[in-house]
Amino acid sequence: QVQLVESGGGLVQPGGSLRLSCAASGFTLKNYAIGWVRQAPGKEREGVACFSDSDGSTHYADSVKGRFTISRDNAKNTWYLQMNSLKPEDTAVYYCAADGPAPRCPARIYEYDYWGRGTQVTVSS
Secondary structure, three states: OEEEEEEEOEEEOOOOOOEEEEEEEOOOOOOOOEEEEEEEEOOOEEEEEEEOOOOOOEEEEOOOOOOEEEEEEEEOOOOOOEEEEOOOOHHEEEEEEEOOOOOOOOOOOHHOOOOOOOEEEEEOO
């Protein structure tokens, strides 16, 4: 049974940093696309970052480029989202997601096969 469990959310001041983790069970990351998606209050879900193990590509939303970094630890079957220079507009529930086996990151977030339950990130002074 596939399970994704996020951790690392919380309250942080503008300009601060957080690292989210997503621990996966029931599958290995090989040939999967792994990503992070967020949903702010009153807004639609937005793809934040994705890494494809199949083609080695990494993608970021324009709003987070240069501030967020996605990474993975295959030995721990875990991936991460390092978030730096956080802004109030980054406030959202962050979900980890996985698609695969897949040749590349999904074109649309709803193509992800598996989802975590989400972790709240609040950026406020």
